[in-house]
Amino acid sequence: MTETTDLWVDRFPGLSRLKAPIKDLLVSRSTIIEVPKNTMMFGPGKSPENMLFLLDGTVRVQQVSETGHEIVLYRINAGQSCVLTTACLLAYDDYSAEGITETMVQAAAVPRSVFDDLVSQSKDFRDFVFAAFSKRITDLFLMIDEVAFQRLDVRLADKLIALSEGKDDIATTHQKLSVELGTAREVVSRQLQEFQRRGWIEQARGKVSLRNRVELEKLANHNT
Known part of the structure; x- marks a missing residue:
């Protein structure tokens, strides 16, 4: 053996x-x-x-x-x-x-x-x-x-934090995130655009970069 x-x-x-x-x-x-x-x-x-x-x-x-x-x-x-x-x-x-x-x-x-x-x-x-x-x-x-019950923006923020593993750049796509969250790609795309508008993330092809981890963590820990 x-x-x-x-x-x-x-x-x-x-x-x-x-x-x-x-x-x-x-x-x-x-x-x-x-x-x-x-x-x-x-x-x-x-x-x-x-x-x-x-x-x-x-x-x-x-x-x-x-x-x-x-x-x-x-x-x-x-x-x-x-x-x-x-x-x-x-x-x-x-x-x-x-x-x-x-x-x-x-x-x-x-x-x-x-x-x-x-x-x-x-x-x-x-x-x-x-x-x-x-x-x-x-x-x-x-x-x-x-x-079934938690807001998508909260779940998406939590998933981005988890996938980042402490780093700023995440190799992922809108489609992959939609599979992770069990929702439509278009819904994820709209929410990512909102995060970008707030200055929390930046997007590139096949990559999401975290620019304001603190705000994302606050949202991820939101229980309402």
Whole structure:
């Protein structure tokens, strides 16, 4: 076994506490896979064959409506598993959303048969699965609340701050921001133009530059 395989279970707090025989089973039966950037790892109508545990990289999980509108549901980062895959494995159902790699991704793939056996036989593994599932479902309810009830200007300011990661320039487009926020591109464009009019941002092709982070943070923290 490679060093990566030997250690991957220890990157997940819930798995690292499992008993040695179960950890050994996960390691021996898993396969380490690498997926290039901008690849669809799963999509609607497909059935999961493995439980994926992300070791490196980021996967964007998004829903696409029949009219072509998209919304980002959540992201899977290193040290996390995919709640949608968990749900499909438990329900023996197909995916209803798609997962796109935003970076080169490395993951441990555990076969469905192993997942099924551990869920039924290991309380500790079952607790890990449902704890991760519960947290992500809570996050999804918060996202639904934001989309349904929070003002778009507040959400957009918050998203710009988050995407900036402390830097002034954000590599993004109006279309990408509309997907992040679950709204029409035209709506995002109008709000960005208003932010620019106020002197809070500047726009260029494929880039948004923050010029007044303080005012954006004030708006992002606005609760009314």
